[in-house]
Amino acid sequence: QQQVKQSPQSLIVQKGGISIINCAYENTAFDYFPWYQQFPGKGPALLIAIRPDVSEKKEGRFTISFNKSAKQFSLHIMDSQPGDSATYFCAANGSARQLTFGSGTQLTVLP
Amino acid sequence: NAGVTQTPKFQVLKTGQSMTLQCAQDMNHNSMYWYRQDPGMGLRLIYYSASEGTTDKGEVPNGYNVSRLNKREFSLRLESAAPSQTSVYFCASSKRGQVPGELFFGEGSRLTVL
Numbered sequence: 001q002q003q004v005k006q007s008p009q010s011l012i013v014q015k016g017g018i019s020i021i022n023c024a025y026e027n028t029a030f031d032y033f034p035w036y037q038q039f040p041g042k043g044p045a046l047l048i049a050i051r052p053d054v055s056e057k058k059e060g061r062f063t064i065s066f067n068k069s070a071k072q073f074s075l076h077i078m079d080s081q082p083g084d085s086a087t088y089f090c091a092a093n094g095s096a097r098q099l100t101f102g103s104g105t106q107l108t109v110l111p
Numbered sequence: 112n113a114g115v116t117q118t119p120k121f122q123v124l125k126t127g128q129s130m131t132l133q134c135a136q137d138m139n140h141n142s143m144y145w146y147r148q149d150p151g152m153g154l155r156l157i158y159y160s161a162s163e164g165t166t167d168k169g170e171v172p173n174g175y176n177v178s179r180l181n182k183r184e185f186s187l188r189l190e191s192a193a194p195s196q197t198s199v200y201f202c203a204s205s206k207r208g209q210v211p212g213e214l215f216f217g218e219g220s221r222l223t224v225l
Contacts, residue, residue, distance in 0.1 A: 009151070043201050043216030044154070089153060098169065099214065101153040
């Protein structure tokens, strides 16, 4: 049962463009929403995270937008670079203190 | 600065064979996890250990067993491998009391079951 739905499955963006990845959840008990970045042959690594009492969090070129009423959150990558090409996972933490991951988005940034 | 180390990195098994994936972390973390990653499925939790001496089932525990050997080491065992267990397995750890979303992952173990 997919409790966190992520889209799109793949995304191709030109260098300098904006990459947007969306996630939706159903469980209102989720209280922490991290994004992980994974390069080929490597394990995922925490990129940025947000709590539901905040509508937006920005770290450099990466921004999370959070809409609690719609139960949706998204990752925006501004001025996308070829080095950003990776797989991105959204996730949500619930009352069991376990992370539920989305299905992943493979981002390709063309030079 | 090793972090989370997994062995082996690659393994090919025949159906019915058994094997153990090893994981060790050197960050003095209390909690450890085993995930599997399959295309289009994201990362799914198999088992976790909140602290030394405890283990609990995750979302997809069937066909697996785990052992928390000590604070550093957490192993995953497949007693009778099946083709459905072909996957990339990731071990992760986190510090107790730290926000639970901050997991540190190893580089993965790619398992193929023929």
